[in-house]
Structures are given as C-alpha cells and as structure tokens.
Amino acid sequence: MIFPSKRTRLPNRDESVYFVHVSDTHFGPTVEYGRDHHLSYPCAVKLVEVINSLPMRPDFVVHTGDVTTNPDEAAYALAQDVFAGLQVPCYFVTGNHDLARLIRQYLPMGPLTWLVDDPNVLCYRFEVKGYRFLVLDGRAPDHLDPHGLLSEAQLDIVRQEATADGPPLTVFVHFPVWPLNSPWMDANMLILNGDRLHEALLPARKRLRGVFHGHVHQSMQTTRDGIVYTAVPSTYSQFTAWPTDLTAGHDPDYPPAFNIVQLLPEQTIVRQHVFVRP
Numbered sequence: 001m002i003f004p005s006k007r008t009r010l011p012n013r014d015e016s017v018y019f020v021h022v023s024d025t026h027f028g029p030t031v032e033y034g035r036d037h038h039l040s041y042p043c044a045v046k047l048v049e050v051i052n053s054l055p056m057r058p059d060f061v062v063h064t065g066d067v068t069t070n071p072d073e074a075a076y077a078l079a080q081d082v083f084a085g086l087q088v089p090c091y092f093v094t095g096n097h098d099l100a101r102l103i104r105q106y107l108p109m110g111p112l113t114w115l116v117d118d119p120n121v122l123c124y125r126f127e128v129k130g131y132r133f134l135v136l137d138g139r140a141p142d143h144l145d146p147h148g149l150l151s152e153a154q155l156d157i158v159r160q161e162a163t164a165d166g167p168p169l170t171v172f173v174h175f176p177v178w179p180l181n182s183p184w185m186d187a188n189m190l191i192l193n194g195d196r197l198h199e200a201l202l203p204a205r206k207r208l209r210g211v212f213h214g215h216v217h218q219s220m221q222t223t224r225d226g227i228v229y230t231a232v233p234s235t236y237s238q239f240t241a242w243p244t245d246l247t248a249g250h251d252p253d254y255p256p257a258f259n260i261v262q263l264l265p266e267q268t269i270v271r272q273h274v275f276v277r278p
Contacts, residue, residue, distance in 0.1 A: 015129045020051055021259040021270075023064040023174075023214025024234035026097070027082075029074035036237040036250050040069075041078065042278035043236035043256045048085045050275045051258075058088055058260070059128050060110055064214035064232065065095025065174030067103065076106035083107060094122040094137045095174040095215065096146045115157050123154055125161070131209070131263055134161055136173040138191050146215075148175030148191040155193075155200055162204035168263065169204055171211045173197075177229055178222045182241040184248055189215055201227060209268050212261070216241065219257065219272050230270055233257035236277075 027033070031041040051061060063083075068075035083090055089110025094100045100122040112135075116123040122137045136158070138148035150158075150173075161169065177194035179186040191197060201208060202225060211229045217239040220231040235256050240249035255274045262269040 015265065017128050017131045017263040018056060018058045019128075019261050019263075020054075020058045020061045021064065021212055021230075021232045021261055022047060022061060022235055023232045023258075024066040024095070024217055024236075025063070025079065026066055026069045026234070026236065027075040027079045028069055029072055029078075031078065033069070033075075035069055037252070038237045038277070040236045041082075044079070044082045046275060046278045047235045047256065047258065048082055050273075052085070052087050054260070060088055061086055061090040062133075062172055062212070063090060063092045064172055064212060065093040066097045066214060067092065067095065067107070069097050071097060071099040071102055073102065073106070076102045080106045091126065091133075091135065091172075092122065093135055093172050093174050093214075094139045096139055096148065098139065100137060100139070116153060121151075121154075123157065127167070130167055132161075132167045132169050134158070134169065134171045136171065136197075138173050138175045140192070144192065146188055148173070148194075148215075150191060150193055150197055155196055158197060158200040162201045162208070164203050164206065166204070166207060168207050168209050170209045170263065171201070173211065173213050175215050176213055176220075176222070176231060177211065178224055180216065180220060180222065180241060181243050183243070183246050185216060185239075185241055185245075198224060198227065209263050210261075210270075212259075219259070221270075228268075230259070232259045233272070233274075 026040045112124045112126040140149035175191045217234040222229040238251045238254035257274040260271045
C-alpha cells in the first residue's frame with residue numbers, strides 16, 4: 001500500500017479548477033447496444049463533442065463509473081475510441097458494472113499516484129493547481145451488487161488524506177454514501193459502510209470541496225455534517241427516485257446530462273448541463 005505524501009503546494013488565491021463530471025455511460029459490446037430504452041453509444045459520442053465545444057476549457061474530465069454495462073473487452077475498446085476524442089485528461093472510477101483491470105488496460109488517464117498496489121483496485125490521487133483529488137474503488141463482491149463496499153485498506157487511505165490541514169480535497173467514488181429517500185435506491189444502491197467513510201472524512205470537512213458520485217442516474221445532493229455529496233445524471237438515461245418508488249423506474253423525459261464543477265478559492269459551484277439525445 002502506498003500512502004500519499006502531504007507535500008504539495010497550496011493553490012494561489014486566484015487559482016480555480018474546472019472539471020466535468022460524467023458517469024454511467026454504459027457502453028455495450030457494439031454501437032447498436034441499448035439499455036433502459038435508449039442507445040448508450042451515440043450519447044457518449046455526443047457527450048465528447050459537447051465537452052470539447054464548451055466555452056471554457058476544463059482542466060480534466062472525471063467519469064465516476066459504469067463505463068460499461070458488462071465488463072468485456074469489446075465494450076472497453078469502444079469506450080477507449082470515444083474518450084480518446086477528449087481534448088483534456090480524463091480520470092475513471094470503478095463502477096459496479098466495471099472491472100478495474102480493464103479500465104487500466106483500455107482507458108488512459110492523466111498524471112496520478114496509485115495508492116493501492118493491486119491491478120483489480122482503482123484507488124489513486126492526483127493534483128491540479130494545488131487542489132488534491134482522491135479516487136476510491138467501492139466495487140463490492142458480486143454477491144453484494146449493486147451495493148458498494150470500501151475495503152479497510154482504502155478507509156485507512158482516507159484517514160491518511162482527510163486530516164484537518166492540507167490542500168483543498170475532493171473525493172470521487174461511484175456509489176452514494178447516504179440514503180436518498182427513495183426506497184428502491186436505499187435498499188440496493190448504497191455503500192454499505194458509507195458511515196465509516198463519512199466518519200473518516202470529518203476531520204477534513206473545512207477543506208473538503210465535495211464528494212462526487214454516480215450510480216443513481218440522477219442529479220441529487222445530500223449534505224451531512226457540512227460535507228456535500230453530489231450525484232450526477234447518466235450520460236444517456238435517468239432513473240426516477242421519488243419517495244414512493246418501490247422499484248426501479250426510468251424517466252423518459254429527462255435528457256442526457258453531466259455536471260460542470262468549478263472549484264473557486266472560496267466556494268464550489270456545480271452546474272448541470274443537459275444535451276439533446278442523438
């Protein structure tokens with residue numbers, strides 16, 4: 001296990017970081033693959049086009065998991081071809097439909113430091129302009145799917161990172177940490193030891209810029225003890241998440257979307273950006 005160094009420069013007062021948060025592309029093995037009444041591949045192609053045409057250039061893109069629906073090499077090869085079109089670095093998080101070793105094999109990322117020496121775990125950190133970013137791998141054993149679970153080794157890493165002092169810190173993971181007041185989501189989709197992750201993050205809450213996740217195919221924000229957890233919609237199809245939903249549902253009117261996140265010296269801004277389904 002490799003613990004991160006605390007040596008880093010702090011951002012200047014006027015330095016800001018812009019990143020694009022995407023999730024749940026669900027590539028299939030062919031361009032004709034469909035899921036949840038929609039084709040995922042054309043939306044991913046459109047996504048890259050839209051990001052490249054933004055009026056401001058992001059510092060990076062982060063994909064918080066479920067790159068594919070079934071983790072086979074044909075699906076990752078399609079994802080590799082599409083994401084190669086991005087004009088900025090891209091970072092990836094393991095979703096419950098992903099395999100970390102195939103993400104490592106097929107999807108190049110920007111500069112980073114691996115924190116777990118295991119090809120089957122995607123846990124690392126990277127820094128941009130003095131801001132620190134921590135990526136956690138919450139993929140659980142198959143019998144717990146679609147829940148997530150963090151290993152003790154990764155919780156130790158969080159404790160090492162989430163001290164009171166240090167640079168601005170942002171965390172990426174695939175799964176939600178807290179219940180979302182949607183019965184089917186709360187019964188099936190959470191990090192099972194999310195309370196322990198939250199406890200490990202508490203010492204850093206004054207410098208923690210947010211925890212960003214996917215998995216729920218919805219734009220949702222949860223605040224607990226001053227820490228904001230932000231979910232991003234899917235790039236192709238959205239779930240419903242009403243307090244009356246006992247089973248999974250899909251919103252036919254909710255378009256593909258992603259978030260633009262601005263980390264400013266004194267505040268964090270999250271803006272949802274929708275685009276027309278191809």
